[in-house]
Amino acid sequence: xxxxxxxxxxxxxxxxxxxxxxxxxxxxxxxxxxxxxxxxxxxxxxxxxxxxxxxxxxxxxxxxxxxxxxxxxxxxxxxxxxxxxxxxxxxxxxxxxxxxxxxxxxxxxxxxxxxxxxxxxxxxxxxxxxxxxxxxxxxxxxxxxxxxxxxxxxxxxxxxxxxxxxxxxxxxxxxxxxxxxxxxxxxxxxxxxxxxxxxxxxxxxxxxxxxxxxxxxxxxxxxxxxxxxxxxxxxxxxxxxxxxxxxxxxxxxxxxxxxxxxxxxxxxxxxxxxxxxxxxxxxxxxxxxxxxxxxxxxxxxxxxxxxxxxxxxxxxxxxxxxxxxxxxxxxxxxxxxxxxxxxxxxxxxxxxxxxxxxxxxxxxxxxxxxxxxxxxxxxxxxxxxxxxxxxxxxxxxxxxxxxxxxxxxxxxxxxxxxxxxxxxxxxxxxxxx
Numbered sequence: 405x406x407x408x409x410x411x412x413x414x415x416x417x418x419x420x421x422x423x424x425x426x427x428x429x430x431x432x433x434x435x436x437x438x439x440x441x442x443x444x445x446x447x448x449x450x451x452x453x454x455x456x457x458x459x460x461x462x463x464x465x466x467x468x469x470x471x472x473x474x475x476x477x478x479x480x481x482x483x484x485x486x487x488x489x490x491x492x493x494x495x496x497x498x499x500x501x502x503x504x505x506x507x508x509x510x511x512x513x514x515x516x517x518x519x520x521x522x523x524x525x526x527x528x529x530x531x532x533x534x535x536x537x538x539x540x541x542x543x544x545x546x547x548x549x550x551x552x553x554x555x556x557x558x559x560x561x562x563x564x565x566x567x568x569x570x571x572x573x574x575x576x577x578x579x580x581x582x583x584x585x586x587x588x589x590x591x592x593x594x595x596x597x598x599x600x601x602x603x604x605x606x607x608x609x610x611x612x613x614x615x616x617x618x619x620x621x622x623x624x625x626x627x628x629x630x631x632x633x634x635x636x637x638x639x640x641x642x643x644x645x646x647x648x649x650x651x652x653x654x655x656x657x658x659x660x661x662x663x664x665x666x667x668x669x670x671x672x673x674x675x676x677x678x679x680x681x682x683x684x685x686x687x688x689x690x691x692x693x694x695x696x697x698x699x700x701x702x703x704x705x706x707x708x709x710x711x712x713x714x715x716x717x718x719x720x721x722x723x724x725x726x727x728x729x730x731x732x733x734x735x736x737x738x739x740x741x742x743x744x745x746x747x748x749x750x751x752x753x754x755x756x757x758x759x760x761x762x763x764x765x766x767x768x769x770x771x772x773x774x775x776x777x778x779x780x781x782x783x784x785x786x787x788x789x790x791x792x793x794x795x796x797x798x799x800x801x802x803x804x805x806x807x808x809x810x811x812x813x814x815x816x817x818x819x820x821x822x823x824x825x826x827x828x829x830x831x832x833x834x835x836x837x
Contacts, residue, residue: 407544407551409660409667416660418559419576420726424653425506426573427726429513431656432645435500435638436514439631440485444525446627447477448532449760450619452674453681455536457763460685464601467536472608473615474529482522489518501641503649512574520581523588530591535678537601542594550587554579625765629756629772636776636784640796643784647793654735657725658742665710665743669750672703673757680761693819696758700751707747714743738797745801748808755811759818771814775807 420427451474458467489496497510527550531543557568557579564570571578594600620627644651676699683692714721722735752775759768780803787795787802 406664406667406671407547409664410551412660412663414555415558415576415580416657417725418562419573420653420657422509422562422573424650424726424728424731426509427656428503428506428649428652429510429573430576431652431659432497432500432502432506432641433510433514434656434659435634435641436489436496438634438637440521440524441528442627442630442634443481444478444528445532445630446623446625447474447481447525447619448529448623449626449674449677450621450623451529452532452536452677453622453761453763454618455533456678456681457685459537459601460682464603468602468604468608469612469615470619471533471536471602472604472610473612473619474526474533475609476611477616477619478526478529479522482525485521485525486518489521490515493518500638501645501652503645503652506649506652509573512572513577516574516577517581520584523581523585526588526591527584530588530595532674533595533602534591534600535674536681538678538682539600540675542591542600546587546590549590550583553586554583557582622760622763622765625769625772626760628769632773632776636780639781640784643788643796644793647796650731651734651793653726654722654731654738657722657731657735658739661714661721661739662743662746665707665714665746666749668706669703669753672699672750673753675699676754677757677761680758684762689822692761696754699754703750703754704747707750711743711746714746715740734793738793741794741797742800745804745808749804752804752808752811755815758815762818764818767814767818771807771811774810775803779803779806 416427416430419430451470454470455467458464458470493511493514494507496514497507502510527546530546534540534543558576560566560568561571561575561578562573563575568575595602595604640655641652644655676695679695680692683689683695718736718740719732722732722739756768756771759765759771780799783799783802784796787799789795791798
């Protein structure tokens with residue numbers, strides 16, 4: 405996840421050279437691609453949770469059946485998004501908050517990237533397939549190779565270096581699509597080459613309504629949670645766009661930098677998800693809660709250090725992308741405000757992930773929806789009306805604080821209920837589906 409985020413920083417560095425409108429483009433399309441990531445991640449999380457539980461129960465055949473559904477699902481979903489992306493690029497951009505001065509650049513970018521949707525979805529899902537079997541090394545290898553290809557191709561295709569054509573912002577999209585496809589081919593080769601604990605056969609890949617229903621029974625809440633992030637991001641873009649496309653560019657830089665830390669959080673939570681799912685299937689309650697505690701302790705320590713670095717060196721970090729004084733005037737204070745509560749974002753995501761691992765997706769969904777629709781979105785409009793652009797930035801840390809308090813209380817309540825059931829000789833309640 406860190407490697408992916410590092411690529412995003414490199415991508416932003418080169419795209420920013422094309423001007424702040426180009427930087428605003430890769431910011432404003434994020435709500436759409438968050439939806440893509442949400443569907444891929446939700447599918448992957450459902451497969452991860454179910455497969456890891458089947459491995460915990462020593463039922464490898466059932467794990468093969470769950471994993472086999474991923475190939476049909478990724479192809480089907482990928483083709484749908486390929487069609488939508490190429491038929492309605494302008495509509496997608498306008499819904500996401502694009503301003504008129506960046507619309508044409510946005511169409512160039514999103515139309516090219518749309519062709520890589522099937523491989524994009526499988527790339528997201530395949531990481532969960534390997535993690536469910538306890539293998540975190542191969543996804544790291546595949547991602548590293550793919551992103552190295554991306555890093556090399558990005559400036560070459562943007563500026564026409566060597567023998568490559570000069571494609572501008574579309575070149576960045578082309579590089580991402582090629583890298584994504586190559587990473588997916590590597591994952592397929594390992595899975596079907598008998599190099600994993602899976603032994604996928606053709607009959608495992610035949611669509612099974614029952615298995616797909618179980619996958620999304622676990623993964624749908626996570627999917628909806630991320631989709632609420634997309635809605636929130638789109639509304640944030642619309643409010644920020646009222647202050648000009650340069651504000652969207654500033655937002656993009658702040659988000660790309662904070663994503664480097666967020667990816668560590670997400671990677672940790674995905675690793676925890678497999679452990680919680682396995683411990684649940686094996687009924688190892690002490691290991692389950694010990695893993696949750698350990699993940700939080702180390703994550704908070706990491707976030708304290710990284711948040712301090714971001715707050716101290718904000719000016720230097722933003723200047724690395726674009727030293728335009730007008731951009732710095734907006735981006736530096738905005739980034740400092742937005743990143744001020746990063747230390748509690750990590751535990752909040754860990755709390756929600758724990759509910760997913762416990763197969764309590766409804767609880768996880770309620771917590772995420774509450775953060776977006778009860779805390780963030782109302783705060784965004786209220787504070788922007790009260791304090792203008794500063795209010796837009798302030799809405800982020802306030803929603804983080806309220807979301808952390810709510811999720812922490814909810815998980816503490818769940819832990820106490822399970823401890824009480826254990827003391828009375830009962831198994832902690834789980835969803836048997």
